[in-house]
Amino acid sequence: MRWEASGVVLDPWNGSGTTTLAAQHLGFQSIGVDRNPVANVIARLRSDAGRCTGDIKRPPKPRTRDTERFRRDPLAAWFDAEAIARIRDWHRVIKKLDVDLYTIGMVALFRAVRSLTKSFEGSNPTWVKRAKEESSLIYLDYSEVDLAVEREIYFVSSRAAEHPKYSAPITLIGGDSSALPIADERIDVVLTSPPYLTRIDYAVAYTRELAILGIDISSDRRLRSGLMGTTLIRREDSLDLSALGGAGKSLLERIAQHDSKASSGYYLKQARQYLDDLTAGFDQLNRVCKRKATVHLVIQDSFYKDVPVPLAEICIEESRARGWDLELQERFEVRRSLTALNTAARAYKKGDVEESVITLRRG
Ligand SMILES: C[S@@+](CC[C@H](N)C(=O)[O-])C[C@H]1O[C@@H](n2cnc3c(N)ncnc32)[C@H](O)[C@@H]1O
Incomplete structure (x- = not known):
């Protein structure tokens, strides 16, 4: 297919590059950002x-x-x-x-x-x-x-x-969603799924691949601690509680009040750090998107022990706080969620997990 569609598609958490690959199939120029260098190698292969x-x-x-x-x-x-x-x-x-x-x-x-x-x-x-x-x-x-x-x-x-050959260019960047290396108002469409608050550590999941690249995550904590959702606590976060929406605040309150061990200490800090990174990511999307750009998010809700983590609602709140409009939200029931991988968390009774596909428009 020839490269002919106009507009630039961005995935700031590109992982193995499904967004950039789909954009290329459809003839759009695309940019994929991921902080994990292993993800970018895999995304490059697929494209x-x-x-x-x-x-x-x-x-x-x-x-x-x-x-x-x-x-x-x-x-x-x-x-x-x-x-x-x-x-x-x-x-x-x-x-x-x-x-x-x-x-x-x-x-x-x-x-x-x-x-x-x-x-x-x-x-x-x-x-x-x-x-x-x-x-x-x-x-x-x-x-x-x-x-x-x-x-x-x-x-x-x-x-x-066996891959079909496409001509639309893909740019893959090793970078951080809280400081996107992209010029202001450059992006027409964002299609992404942010890392979830499921305590799944992406650097740990790729320990062996990172070792091949010469990174030992057991002694060098930089990559692991920089990833969103990491279980390592960096330092005091800079989360602005007054700017956080009601769903985000209430999640932090419920974690703080949970009677299980370390909920009001370590786990509260981890959730704050996650929300700090998520809101920084939204600030960056607001900066790099053109006016009227569309932002499509695929989001799974999850659980902290038995406390629901309404990530879709939190993301909608954060978007509205930045003047974006919610155009569409479709909900799907998830049979096998990432939360289920966390064996320690299985002890708690949880409801079903929902996945939402959300379309927003930057104001
Ligand atoms: C594929 S996406 C999201 C998938 C799904 N939502 C989930 O949580 O499993 C996750 C990607 O975000 C990347 N990532 C995590 N923190 C990041 C950050 N601060 N900046 C850029 N990419 C990051 C991870 O390396 C991973 O490849």
């Missing part, structure tokens, strides 16, 4: 990699080398030094490729490491364990690593080759 040609060549056979330094590698949480050395050989080769082949190579490496470390996954797929002692590490020689990576390269490139 562009079908255009690539060429092979990813296996790294030369390793000579004897000092594997000692790999013990400090972020991948040392799961692999012994020999296996890490070979994964790093592959990473070095992939880093030198042009962007499309790089994307295929990186996603293949992500998949290979995921499948090799499957035994470290628990019942909660967003929480991966680490080896407690040396004997539980994964020991592999270089040819076993090669086999796993090459199998995934084959899989990912054959899938990418």
Whole structure:
């Protein structure tokens, strides 16, 4: 399809890039922002990699080398030094490729490491364990690593080759929704789903992929603490309670008054931090959207223990406070919500969870 539709589509929490991909299919220019670098690699693969040609060549056979330094590698949480050395050989080769082949190579490496470390996954797929002692590490020689990576390269490139090719440009940016690197009044349409207040930590969910990129979230807290919905508390938040709508305020009050442990301490702080990030995101959307721009949000309500978290209502309030109009709200019942992944929270009786699709228009 030729790139012909006018207007720029934005997703400030782009994740694996469903919005940017859909915009491209429809011929719209689009911008996807995500603070997690892994998300942007995956979004790039889904959008562009079908255009690539060429092979990813296996790294030369390793000579004897000092594997000692790999013990400090972020991948040392799961692999012994020999296996890490070979994964790093592959990473070095992939880093030198042009962007499309790089994307295929990186996603293949992500998949290979995921499948090799499957035994470290628990019942909660967003929480991966680490080896407690040396004997539980994964020991592999270089040819076993090669086999796993090459199998995934084959899989990912054959899938990418099936992608239809579109010409509308996608810009993927590693950035923060509270400080969008986008000029004022640039955006015509926002289509997004903000991270929810479900205590699902996106950085933790991608620990292994981030380790491949050289980020060890257990020692470097910057990425994890910067993500919305994180379970790490940064510092005092700057939430302006007087500007917060009734649904947001009442949620904070109900959490503060909940009789379970740490509700009035840690959990209240976490919810405040989340609302601080959410409202900062709305301020940014208000800044980057053109007048009369449309904003489509997909939002799931959730629960804090047995307290409903009416996120859709909170978002509508925040939009109205910025002079936007609600044009449409459609509600759907959700069968399998993200809240259900949080095993500790299952002890509380909850009602059904609703998902809303909301269309707003900037004033
Ligand atoms: C795909 S979206 C939302 C999906 C769904 N609403 C949920 O909560 O699971 C979530 C994305 O937002 C990203 N994200 C979290 N905090 C962010 C921030 N401060 N700035 C930009 N992106 C962020 C995460 O990395 C993740 O990819």
